[in-house]
Amino acid sequence: MALKFYDSPFHVTHDDEVASKMAMKMDLSIMLTGLIKEQGWTQKEAADKLKIQQSRVSDLKNAKIEKFTIDAMFDMLDVLGFKAQMSMPTLHEASIAISKTQAS
Numbered sequence: 001m002a003l004k005f006y007d008s009p010f011h012v013t014h015d016d017e018v019a020s021k022m023a024m025k026m027d028l029s030i031m032l033t034g035l036i037k038e039q040g041w042t043q044k045e046a047a048d049k050l051k052i053q054q055s056r057v058s059d060l061k062n063a064k065i066e067k068f069t070i071d072a073m074f075d076m077l078d079v080l081g082f083k084a085q086m087s088m089p090t091l092h093e094a095s096i097a098i099s100k101t102q103a104s
Contacts, residue, residue, distance in 0.1 A: 025065040028073040031098070033061050035080055050076050 007023070014022065036046045036057070043061070047054040059067045074084055083101050088094040 021070065022065060025068060025070060025073060026063065028070070028077070029060055029063055029065050029068070032073065032076055032080075036061075050079050052076070 007019070013019075039046075041049065043054050043057040046057045050057070056067075077084065077098060081101050082098050084096055084098045086094055086096050
């Protein structure tokens with residue numbers, strides 16, 4: 001029996017569409033949590049900066065990704081001074097780059 005490899009752990013138990021979104025939300029959650037940690041903010045301080053409830057920061061830190069939409073996570077990155085840019089070289093291929101803006 002050959003080994004089967006998956007794109008992410010989510011692909012084991014979910015269909016491709018759901019699993020891909022879950023993997024993206026997990027990556028965004030890791031990025032946001034890392035940025036908060038890098039700043040040395042408490043959950044309360046992060047909530048104030050992100051203009052969200054402290055309990056939402058707790059959800060983020062505890063990887064409760066099902067409680068977030070992708071656009072809400074991108075909104076948090078915007079507040080932290082990041083910009084997402086999508087490039088689409090063909091109709092069947094696209095990528096998203098997230099980078100710190102110059103002004104922040």
